[in-house]
Amino acid sequence: MKGMIVIDKELCKGCAYCVDACPFGIIVIEERFNKKGVFPASDEHPDRCTGCAMCAHMCPEIAIEVFREE
Numbered sequence: 025m026k027g028m029i030v031i032d033k034e035l036c037k038g039c040a041y042c043v044d045a046c047p048f049g050i051i052v053i054e055e056r057f058n059k060k061g062v063f064p065a066s067d068e069h070p071d072r073c074t075g076c077a078m079c080a081h082m083c084p085e086i087a088i089e090v091f092r093e094e
């Protein structure tokens with residue numbers, strides 16, 4: 025299954041729960057501040073995403089949307 029995520033970087037508070045949750049190491053923390061002054065999450069290796077949605081389930085800010093292609 026192929027998946028894709030979209031992270032709302034302005035909603036993100038940089039907690040990195042999604043980084044730890046992703047079994048494929050797709051998400052990293054950026055080195056550039058968002059408007060809240062935190063380092064937001066970013067999908068660094070989108071080609072590996074399966075759409076499992078573990079990252080979105082862990083996100084306290086509901087900042088991650090997941091799309092799947094069967």
Ligand code: SF4
Pocket residue numbers: 027028029045046047048049050051072073074075076077078079080090
């Ligand atoms: S949907 Fe799954 S594979 Fe894709 S980034 Fe989130 S945790 Fe990783």
Ligand code: SF4
Pocket residue numbers: 031035036037038039040041042043064065082083084085086087088
């Ligand atoms: S879990 Fe949500 S708030 Fe935390 S770093 Fe990931 S996208 Fe940002």
